[in-house]
């Protein structure tokens with residue numbers, strides 16, 4: 001099945017992507033500081049939110065920094081067992097020459113069994129293309145990122161391209177046209193912190209799947225995000241606001257669920 005079809009099915013009742021950014025220093029109770037609890041923590045969050053989530057997005061940095069790649073695989077397999085219909089987006093932001101990109105694609109799709117992976121487009125399309133050989137998987141290419149420093153390059157105009165689009169606009173145009181070989185295989189990352197640019201991306205790329213981080217801890221507005229998006233396929237990610245809603249071992253998962261539920265409902269009401 002194409003990634004776009006799985007995404008459409010998964011987003012029927014929810015746009016919420018639950019981000020898995022496990023930081024042991026923020027773990028509840030006795031688990032605080034214990035990197036051996038990464039999988040236990042994430043699996044508890046998955047169990048508490050699986051029926052609310054349109055996707056899960058593990059951020060590889062949090063696992064790799066702790067030498068916990070084995071725990072990442074355990075979490076992804078737990079998601080498969082608990083919620084097989086919910087896609088897993090591995091947030092790895094890879095981007096390197098073709099030969100190396102081929103190995104990054106194997107890392108994401110074979111080693112970690114992800115449905116989709118985030119990529120940086122900085123080195124050009126030949127660094128994205130190896131990932132597209134996995135025809136049933138997806139990629140989300142950084143376009144207009146949620147951080148303030150995204151302005152440095154993404155908002156610059158490309159003087160040698162007709163109409164002088166800004167870099168993020170040209171990325172959106174390409175994702176909708178020449179990179180879109182299998183419909184919806186190439187998606188874009190656009191921050192919820194920039195709803196105006198999100199709307200512009202949608203003008204240029206109406207059917208491209210969007211991964212939209214920035215709701216929750218970064219202050220992005222869930223309602224403005226949905227309104228700017230219109231009807232196109234979209235996942236709206238929230239990580240820390242959900243993961244660290246509670247600090248006690250007795251109820252951190254229920255607290256996470258409560259925030260996930262409120263966010264899911266807010267996104268649904270705005271559709």
Ligand SMILES: O=c1ccn([C@@H]2O[C@H](COP(=O)(O)O)[C@@H](O)[C@H]2O)c(=O)[nH]1
Nearest residue numbers: 059145146147213216217218238239240
């Ligand atoms: O533009 C981007 C691209 C990726 N991210 C990632 O999303 C989550 C956001 O976490 P919050 O705790 O909800 O702020 C995190 O994994 C980032 O690496 C992003 O924030 N912005």
